Amino acid sequence: MSLTFLRGGIHPPAHKDSTELEPIRDIEPGEVLFFPLSQHIGAPSVPVVAAGDTVRMGDRIADAAGFVSVPIHSSVSGTVVAIRPHMTLKGEPETCIEISNDGLYTPAEGYGEPRDPGSMTPDEIRNAIRDAGIVGLGGAGFPMHVKLAVKEPDTIDYLICNASECEPYLTSDARLMLERTADLVRGLGYLKTLFPKAKCLVGVEDNKPACIEALKKESGDVCEIVPLKARYPQGGERMLIQALTGRRLNSSLLPAQVGCVVVNVASVLAALDALEKNIPLIRKVMTVTGDAVNTPCNVRVSTGDLYSHVAEAAGGFSVTPEKMISGGPMMGIAMFTLDIPVVKTSASILALTKDPVAKKDMSPCIRCGACMQACPERLVPQYLALLSDRNNFELFERYGGMECIECGSCAYVCPAKRPLVQSMRYGRRETGALIRARKAAAQKAAGEGGKA
Amino acid sequence: MSTETAQASRIHVSVSPHIRSSASTTRIMLDVCIALLPPSIAGIVAFGYRAALVLVMAVASCVLTEFLFEKITRRPVTVGDLSAVVTGLILGLNLPSTVPFWIPVLGGVFAILIVKMFFGGLGQNFMNPALAARCFLLISFAKIMTTFPATFRVLFSTSALTEATPLAIIREGGEINVVEMLFDLHNGCIGEVSVVCILLGFIYLLVRKVITPLIPCVYVASTVAFVVLFQLIGGNAAMLTSSYLVAQVCGGGLLLGACFMANDYVTSPMSALGCAIYAVLLGLLTSIFRVFGTSSEGVSYAIIIGNCIVPLIDRVTLPRPFGREKREKKGGAA
Structure with missing residues (x-):
């Protein structure tokens, strides 16, 4: 029987079938890329390049500004055009590093060089994750190394992998679980070494039986795959922790205070790439879907690329969408333009031909409860x-x-x-x-x- | 088409969530209207066309009052949400079929104008408008409001029909036929005549998930419990026959009130605990009015008095947020 959280929740239509069977395609980034300095929770990064500088793919272009902050890397090789404000997902212009793509993808020094995370100390693992600019990719964008830096690692009883993907339409995590099953388990194995007494649980909604089956085959003694009832918001951190461990979190507690560390599927894979191959977080899987797109699909995109270019490269729109959403339909952000860059936490482009919400007339509350x-x-x-x-x-x-x-x-x-x-x-x-x-x-x- | 064209066209922007369920206020009100059909039909079968006319007058009066008030005060017209139709139907069902036609008209005006619109319209009324109107009519025109027709149609009963309602009969120490009480029509207000039809409407609302069974069940159960308690304390244990108890539950306005009025969203508490407290309170008031009052009825008064206490109940039964169920220690993390 699948576990679930205690109270409330809803069952919106899933709309996942148009993309969940589509393998992830790689998309080459456009000619000009924009890297906002604030892509995470915490202090905005500080640029370490200037206009006119040449950068290679994987080069650090902005540095962390404090402990709760991460560096930003260029996803292409080319030239820094300017550091100036550009429209972002937040709906207002923010300082971005603008880079013109030379199309060569010349790697930075050490980029892709194999390493053995098994021989790393916990500090080295956390530093490698910080240096790769990894943040929580489930949406919030909290720097991952901060999450992993628990004062007393022995107090962590559970390392939880959030694989529920409860938002309708989104299937990028599901595709990653199917295509990189062994990688996910290996990544969790490395993270587990940071918490000697932790048990690793992977919570997957039971509407993804293929993922559960694939993970169960690979999991070995690294982690336990726990099916969760498909129910929104099962992937909410507090709901997930309660469903898996029975522990209750409120707004004034961090997961670590109830002995839990929660990491998202995509974040674990990004950490694995950083640890094993020295590749920083510059690629990201996004679901491009909705009834206004020609070919609903999952694509691997580069950070800094424009949403408009991603939408075009993924197949374009069949009709004029009335609403464009970054993220899922329940918590995503409505966009008024696609001339904004992909950031680390970008999850999807959801284009709907009809928007049933914005112009809906509201009526008085009837206290129905x-x-x-x-x-x-x-x-x-x-x-x-x-x-x-x-x-x-x-x-x-x-x-x-x-x-x-x-x-x-x-x-x-x-x-x-x-x-x-x-x-x-x-x-x-x-x-x-x-x-x-x-x-x-x-x-x-x-x-x-x-x-x- | 290209993404540039998409951007040039009209793009909607709004706060999440970007999808909504199909539930709507109008649909809920329509469901309540549908649920009220069986008792209405039973009333018309029992009392003839006059019952239908009373219902129509009550509904028309409510809808027209809301429409005119909104026109005169230049507000958006909201009669399309069907809430005035529900109020009118409930008012009509709570009237005897013999009332002169100015009674449902006056009641409708009172319910909508004074109880609903003067307090801010839909969702803002602190009492059930239809029941407040009924109580106003009961107090003002007691004779008219408590005169029930001498004859009415029944389906299969053989016992003599009387002008008296079941509650009035048992109050005088009479007996009623339990089976006939449950399955046949009996005298009373238009909506009270058939137990089966009331339950049909109730089950429809449960199936459509418009209501939960909590308030109706607790209300009926607590009424019976308190009636038994008061009669035992009063030394009238001999009165407590099965005929007496069945008449208490099925006669008068208890079932109609419990199923369609006590659980009115606007005037009942939010939380399950609050609803339970409120329903017990209704049961207590109803049994006091029925056992000690001069009238054999009491449901309408009980519900509108209960309505007035709802804000207080809501205040003390607000659920504690998830993760904060235990009271925090002083000086703890906050």
Whole structure:
């Protein structure tokens, strides 16, 4: 029987069948590439190249700016054109390193050189992962070496591989599990050496039986493959940890504090490439799908390449999409242009001919409670959204608004079509600012008290 | 076509999620209307065309009041969401078929104008509009509202038909036929005449997942429990025959109220615990009104009083977020 999380959740149509059988194709990047300096959670990277410099594929073009930060590498060889703002996925221009592609793909020194991760110390493994610029590829983009740098490695009981891929339409992780099964298991094996007492669990939704079967054949004694019920948001970190271990996480706890480290499929494979072959994170598998694309498929793209070029190279659009989404339909970001670069956390281009959401008229809340039933965090979304709309952030915080993971289950089920996630996001942002200000004031007061 | 053309055309941008379920308020209201059809038909069979006219007048009055109010105050017209139709139907089902036609019209105006629109329209009313209107009518025009037709059609009963409702009969110490009570038509308001038809509508709502069985089941069970308790305390254990208990459950407005009114989304609590507390409270109030009150009825009053306490129940039964079930220690991670 498949495991699953406790409460809430929804079953949106999967729409995975158009791409899950398509092998991953490589796409050659376009002529000009843009590398935003902020592609991860933490301090933006600092450029180490200047306009006019020649770079090779795999060269470091920006350095980490502190512990919670990672370097950025060029995915092509060519010349740095400029360092200037360019439109990004965040919907506003950000500083990017612009590189013109010479089409030669001259590798950097040491690029692709085989190494033996088995002989590396834990520190060497973490450093290699940091130097390769690897971040969590499940969406958040949290630097992986920070996640792996646990003060007391013995306190980690579970190394969890998030292979649930619960967002509809997305199949890139599923394809990776099928095409690089042995690599995934080997990568997990190396990561496991960092946590001597950890058991490795791979959570896969049971709508991917081929992946489960393939992984079970390869897993050996490295990891245990655990089928999970196909239910959104099964891949949410807190839901996944609860389903696999029964441990409960809230917004003020890190997974490591309940003895868990969670890594995504694509991240593990990126780490393996870095450890075994000294290849930094410059390629990424994306699903190009939706009813507006000619050939739904999975493609291996280069970071810095433009979404427009990826969409074109993957087969283009059959009709004008009304909505273009980066990521899945539940948590992805709607794009108003494709003239934006692929970043490390880019997961997909989803082009839909009809957008049933943006212009939908909302009607008053009838307190039906569907949002509450759907909330995996056990919140009362309609009430919190109301508090947020009224700028009552004190009550918003007291009633758990900061626990919201913005999974969208509430808005999905709402019969009145209310934009609950929008209200929650606004409330979380404003409340978060208030909490930070309060903490800063408290620290200041404590500091002054100490002096006096 | 090329991606440039796509960008030049109209692209929608909105906050996630980008897909929605097919559920809609109108569909929910339509489901409730469908569920109310069997009791309506039973009422029309029992009391004839006059019952149909009362129902039509109540619905028309509700819809028209909402329409006119929105026109006069220049608000968007929302009668298409069918919520006024539901209010009208429930009001009509709670009236005797003998009422003069100005009664459903006045009730509809009161329900929609005063209880619903004056408090902000759909979702904002703190009481069930139809029941508030019924209570207003009961208080104001008691004689009209409690006069039931002397004759009505039955399906197979052989016992003599009376003007009295089952609750009135048992109140006077009479007996009712249990089988006839369950399966045949009996006297009362238009919507109360058939147990089977009410349950049909109830099952439809359960199957469509519009409601959960929690409030109706707890409400009925707690009413019976409290009635038994009060009669035992009062030393009337002899009254507690099966005929008495069946009449308590199936006679009067209890089933209709429990299945279609007590669980009205807007005026019932959010959480399961809240719903259970609310339903027990309704049972307590109903049994007090029925055992100690001067009227044999009590469901409508119980529900609107319960409605008023819902905000308080909601406040104390708000679920604790996932991962924060245990109360945090002072000075702990926060």
